[in-house]
Amino acid sequence: MKLYDGNSWNEAKALKFFNGASWVNAAKGWIFTGGGWIQHYPNFPVNYSGPIITGNNNVGQILTVSNGSWNTDAAYSPSSYSYQWKRNGSNISGATNNTYTLVTADSGQSITATVTATNSRGITSSNSTNSILAVPKALTGLSLTDSTSTPSAPSTVTVSGGTNTWSASWTNTGASTYGVRTNNGTISYSGGTSATGSSASAGSATVYVKSINTDGLVSISWTASDGASQYSVSWTGGNSKIVYSTSTTISYPTGNNVSISVQPGSSNGYYADGQSSNITPSQKESAETSGSTSSIVDPVYAPSYISYTENGFSGSSLVVPGDTGRYVVSGTTLSITGISAPGATAPVTYSYQWETNSGSGFNANGSTGSSYTISTGQGPGGTEVRCKITASNTQLAGGGSTSTYSSSTGTIINQYGTTLQQPTSISMSNNVSPTGGTLYWNDPTFTIGIGPSYSSWSYSPYWGTSVQWYRSATSGGTYTANGSSLTRSITTSQNSATRTTAGWYYAIFTPYNGLGNGISTTTRFPSSGGFQFT
Numbered sequence: 286m287k288l289y290d291g292n293s294w295n296e297a298k299a300l301k302f303f304n305g306a307s308w309v310n311a312a313k314g315w316i317f318t319g320g321g322w323i324q325h326y327p328n329f330p331v332n333y334s335g336p337i338i339t340g341n342n343n344v345g346q347i348l349t350v351s352n353g354s355w356n357t358d359a360a361y362s363p364s365s366y367s368y369q370w371k372r373n374g375s376n377i378s379g380a381t382n383n384t385y386t387l388v389t390a391d392s393g394q395s396i397t398a399t400v401t402a403t404n405s406r407g408i409t410s411s412n413s414t415n416s417i418l419a420v421p422k423a424l425t426g427l428s429l430t431d432s433t434s435t436p437s438a439p440s441t442v443t444v445s446g447g448t449n450t451w452s453a454s455w456t457n458t459g460a461s462t463y464g465v466r467t468n469n470g471t472i473s474y475s476g477g478t479s480a481t482g483s484s485a486s487a488g489s490a491t492v493y494v495k496s497i498n499t500d501g502l503v504s505i506s507w508t509a510s511d512g513a514s515q516y517s518v519s520w521t522g523g524n525s526k527i528v529y530s531t532s533t534t535i536s537y538p539t540g541n542n543v544s545i546s547v548q549p550g551s552s553n554g555y556y557a558d559g560q561s562s563n564i565t566p567s568q569k570e571s572a573e574t575s576g577s578t579s580s581i582v583d584p585v586y587a588p589s590y591i592s593y594t595e596n597g598f599s600g601s602s603l604v605v606p607g608d609t610g611r612y613v614v615s616g617t618t619l620s621i622t623g624i625s626a627p628g629a630t631a632p633v634t635y636s637y638q639w640e641t642n643s644g645s646g647f648n649a650n651g652s653t654g655s656s657y658t659i660s661t662g663q664g665p666g667g668t669e670v671r672c673k674i675t676a677s678n679t680q681l682a683g684g685g686s687t688s689t690y691s692s693s694t695g696t697i698i699n700q701y702g703t704t705l706q707q708p709t710s711i712s713m714s715n716n717v718s719p720t721g722g723t724l725y726w727n728d729p730t731f732t733i734g735i736g737p738s739y740s741s742w743s744y745s746p747y748w749g750t751s752v753q754w755y756r757s758a759t760s761g762g763t764y765t766a767n768g769s770s771l772t773r774s775i776t777t778s779q780n781s782a783t784r785t786t787a788g789w790y791y792a793i794f795t796p797y798n799g800l801g802n803g804i805s806t807t808t809r810f811p812s813s814g815g816f817q818f819t
Contacts, residue, residue, distance in 0.1 A: 433501045593621050752771040
């Protein structure tokens, strides 16, 4: 309705009349056109925002559509609303409420709604601002069953004998594999319908065979989902397939856990919520079927292994200073006793080859007896000894030979006895009649311990020498100790002595070690008389 405000005509949002008590909105008014009076109505409903659909999109669930937002001024305000639900843009018959229950036909379809507002002027329609993709009803009732079949046992097992061997064959039961054993032996597995084995002696053998299924089978079933025309079944390892019923089976190796999931879906590929579960199919085995033979023969055969005793390898050993190991001492006799070749057909002969390793690997040292004495002088260089033992019956048909090695002695200590020997030579390194207050001597040499080439002095029985000087006022007088004794060890260089008193001097050299033995001899230098010191 238009009113003139003195300048222009404006749309009147409402016309009010006083009814004697209050002002009320007029539903319509009369306007004089200059030629006659006509009725003027309010405006049609005006929509601000469209309706919105809410609710679960599974078949069987209820959807609700809101009215949307409308102009509520008196000239526009709707007096009522009506509804129409649509499937893929087409009206759904009878779906004229603000709620709608999804049915089977809606599965995989787009659902929308139209809301129509009415007032005294007329109607205005507004379509929902969103659509709902309907999907099948969520899956329920998932059940997994281990349906791996138990195979039939072989109906017959046929066994034949050979030279220390047997052969077996059996009827095919269609099993994944077969378990095979003899008497109470360990089971082995055969993918085919035959197997062979060895026998330690002549005579008979009984072979037992059972069928085994390791190809597991899982049966899957579920409750039908309303609106579903197909189901997607997936399982561990990225495997999947489409099923058009409410059950199926899959193959999966026995003993392995498999996770299986099922989702209901429509033909156009839309899927609803599914269910998942786990199962481990078990290996199925039949009873055993046995077969026997007494035709195994035991011919002449070669030694399979050698039995013997290593006697004397511990020997007489020396614990060297600074080390916890024990070493075989030179002079020790090593021997091989109690030798035999169990299971070999007689006659069996035995041979020996002793080997020495001086740092570049073991090599034969020429000794071929059943015993070997470690000679003096083998110790230096870390020498070790072992024996190669051979049993042979090569003169027989089917005979042969077998060799083995004894354990190694480990490093051999070259010891010349338990008592340290006196120095073999001592000499002055400076003038015989020293002046200036200093006496000099050369290092003593010894024939003791493990020899000069042993790598570390701390492992040697010889650690050093104690030097004590004695003085007399005259050449033939009484000599008494002059000053403290001096220590000349392998790791120090004390080979001189300074004296401040003139006279005659000689020295007593005493070897020592950390073994608590061997300090039994001394050497006087010079052997008689002394050096005059001026």
